[in-house]
Amino acid sequence: MKTFLSDIFIIFLSSIIVIGQINNEVKNYSPLQVGNEWQYYSKSMGADYVGTFGVITKKIVVDSLINGVKYFRFKDDSYRWIRYSSEDNKMYVRWQETDKIIMDFNLFDKDTFNVFQYGSGDVTALFQVDTLNLFGSDVELKGPLIKWLYGYSKYLYANNIGEAYIEWYSSDGPWDNYSERKLIQAKIFQGDSVYYYKENYKPEISLIPVKTISDAIFKLNFKVDHYFTSFVYRYGEILDGVNFIDTVYLINYYAKNDSTILCANIPAIRTPATIDYTVEKKLNLELLKQGYKFYYRIVARDEGLSPNISNNPEDGYYCVEYDSAFTLIESNKGQYPERLQISCYPNPFNSQTKICFSLHNREFVSLKVFDVLGNEIIELVNEEKMPGFYEIVLDATDLASGIYFSILCAGTKLFSQKILLIK
Numbered sequence: 001m002k003t004f005l006s007d008i009f010i011i012f013l014s015s016i017i018v019i020g021q022i023n024n025e026v027k028n029y030s031p032l033q034v035g036n037e038w039q040y041y042s043k044s045m046g047a048d049y050v051g052t053f054g055v056i057t058k059k060i061v062v063d064s065l066i067n068g069v070k071y072f073r074f075k076d077d078s079y080r081w082i083r084y085s086s087e088d089n090k091m092y093v094r095w096q097e098t099d100k101i102i103m104d105f106n107l108f109d110k111d112t113f114n115v116f117q118y119g120s121g122d123v124t125a126l127f128q129v130d131t132l133n134l135f136g137s138d139v140e141l142k143g144p145l146i147k148w149l150y151g152y153s154k155y156l157y158a159n160n161i162g163e164a165y166i167e168w169y170s171s172d173g174p175w176d177n178y179s180e181r182k183l184i185q186a187k188i189f190q191g192d193s194v195y196y197y198k199e200n201y202k203p204e205i206s207l208i209p210v211k212t213i214s215d216a217i218f219k220l221n222f223k224v225d226h227y228f229t230s231f232v233y234r235y236g237e238i239l240d241g242v243n244f245i246d247t248v249y250l251i252n253y254y255a256k257n258d259s260t261i262l263c264a265n266i267p268a269i270r271t272p273a274t275i276d277y278t279v280e281k282k283l284n285l286e287l288l289k290q291g292y293k294f295y296y297r298i299v300a301r302d303e304g305l306s307p308n309i310s311n312n313p314e315d316g317y318y319c320v321e322y323d324s325a326f327t328l329i330e331s332n333k334g335q336y337p338e339r340l341q342i343s344c345y346p347n348p349f350n351s352q353t354k355i356c357f358s359l360h361n362r363e364f365v366s367l368k369v370f371d372v373l374g375n376e377i378i379e380l381v382n383e384e385k386m387p388g389f390y391e392i393v394l395d396a397t398d399l400a401s402g403i404y405f406s407i408l409c410a411g412t413k414l415f416s417q418k419i420l421l422i423k
Contacts, residue, residue, distance in 0.1 A: 029105050029142060029157040030084040030091050032072045033189045036060045038162060039305050040181040041228055041242070053230040053241035055303065056181060058163075066094065103157065105142055115144050130156055132165055134183065135197050141165060151177075161186050161197055184228065185305045196306040201227035203245055203300035205312035213294065213320050217386050219280045222312075224248050224268075224300045231273060239273055246303040250279045251317075252296040254287050261287070268298070288322035295319055342408045348420035349396070355380065355406050355417070356391040363410040369394065369419075370405045377404065385410075396421050 037059040044052045061075045071081035071094055081094040082102070091103035093116060100116035107113060109129040114122045125144035132141050141156035141164055151170035158164040164183040170176070186197040207222030228244040248268040254261040268277040283294060295317035301309045342357040355367065367381035377399065380392050394406075401423045408415045 027089065027105075027159060028084065028086065029089075029159055030103070030162050031160060031188050031190065032060060032082070032084050032162075034060050034063050034072070035187070035189050036162070037187040037305050038183060039185040040166070041184045042179065042181040043230075044179040045177065052232055055184075055228070055242055055244065057305075103144065103155075105157070113144075115146065117146065128154070128156070130165075132156070132158075132182075134158060134161075134164060135199060139164070158183070160195075161188065187305045198304060198306050198308075199227070200308065201302075202308040203248075203302050203310040205298050205300055205310055207298060207312055209313075209318040210320055211318065213283060213288070213322055214392075215385060215388070215390065216282050216285050217280065218283050218294065218296075218320065219278065219384070220250070220296075220298075221276065221278050222268075222298060223275045224270075224277055224298075225275045226302055228302075229275065243270070244302050244304075245270075246301045246307065248277050248279075248298065248300045250281070250296055251299060252281065252294065254284070254292040254294055256287075256290070256292040259292075261292070285322075293319050293321055342406065342415045342417050344394075344406060344417050344419045347417075348422045350422060351395070351397055353394050353396070353419060354391045355394055355419075356389070357408050357410075357415075358389045359385055359387050359410060361411070362386050366407075366409040367392070368407050370407060372403050372405075394419075 037057060040056045040058075042054045042056050059075045060072050063070055063072045064081065065071075066081065069083060071083045073081055082091060083094075083099075084091050089105045090101055091105075092099040093102050094100075095116065100122075101113075102115050104113055104115075104127070107127040109127065111127040112124055113127060115125045117123050123146055125146045128143060128145050130141045131138050133139070139158050141158055143154065143156040143163075143165075146153045148170075151168065154165075154167040155163060156165040161183070166181040168177075168179045170178075183197075184199050186195075188195045188197070204225045205222060206225070207220065210218065210220055224245050226244040228242060230241040232239040232241045248270070250266040250268065252263045252266065254263070263281075266279055266281055268279040270277050279298070284292075288294065297317045298312045299309065300312075301307050342355070344353050344355050346353055357365075357367070359365070363385060365381050365383065365385045366379070368379045369377045371377055378394075380394065399421055401421050404419050404421060406417045406419060408417075
């Protein structure tokens with residue numbers, strides 16, 4: 001659901017940053033000042049009718065006085081100087097030492113007028129008044145519709161914001177081509193104030209929190225989506241379109257009673273052409289064994305001119321506790337076993353035994369216990385493990401005396417160990 005922030009004022013030094021609704025008391029459909037920026041979400045349908053998406057930013061970077069009149073120029077546009085005249089409510093572009101009209105805001109809906117177009121000179125345009133949902137409310141837009149031999153171009157402006165919607169269509173050739181750009185954020189300077197206009201869509205973080213840890217590797221898989229994140233589907237393949245997420249990272253620390261140990265933030269890794277992210281950290285097992293707990297949260301920031309930031313959880317942190325029943329035994333020499341091994345001790349046992357195994361490579365591990373009839377009794381491990389020596393406690397308090405088998409599956413290898421429970 002679209003929402004819009006209004007009446008929020010952030011005072012910083014002598015400047016005022018305002019995130020607010022459009023002020024319609026002042027009539028200026030093309031606010032021009034160095035530093036003004038506009039961010040558009042674009043989509044196109046091309047020759048094979050496959051959509052492509054993008055985010056385009058326009059920024060005014062320089063101004064200049066020409067014959068005593070101030071003109072402005074956009075970034076990456078080295079030859080066009082434009083200006084807006086509040087006296088006659090028109091926009092002009094400087095072309096061959098002459099001002100050419102590119103927009104007249106005094107007209108009425110369906111009026112015709114001449115506008116200047118590069119490569120075509122003066123062309124006839126139809127003045128249009130339209131309505132577009134912009135920043136959570138319906139906004140009146142004005143601008144020219146220019147018809148060509150094989151298509152049209154449409155440019156619509158919003159009061160005090162500027163160019164808000166652009167649309168092109170062409171049927172020249174065997175395929176139709178359609179493109180549009182819609183304004184999603186704007187940063188407008190007016191005197192000492194900066195006005196941010198924005199759609200208040202935040203990154204959406206979806207995860208299942210890890211709450212216990214049994215070895216040194218903390219790994220979290222999760223998703224970060226956004227309203228403006230889009231993908232391209234071409235011939236059965238999913239390609240990156242727009243990933244409107246700028247950064248995703250893990251904030252983390254250890255804490256015990258009044259003692260806190262802060263840790264560096266860890267950037268998350270995104271799988272290309274997906275909304276899937278992974279963050280991984282090697283934990284300090286000694287701290288966890290001493291009673292410290294590991295706390296973390298995921299933060300995601302989007303690419304807006306005024307970025308939206310989301311946290312999961314929204315307040316506080318998730319807490320990870322150490323599962324002492326399952327231990328990674330660190331090697332003093334940092335050496336890993338040359339082959340996969342499994343053993344149990346004590347064996348025979350009365351109520352508890354330790355099932356020990358070792359890994360030479362990083363593997364997905366499954367460890368289960370079965371009875372002599374092949375019935376699965378309990379699943380002890382079902383996750384990816386790093387190389388090392390492991391031991392896990394099997395509590396057989398509720399099991400009957402008899403023979404059992406611990407079955408270890410690591411990658412494509414399968415091992416078993418017979419264990420005898422005597423009560």
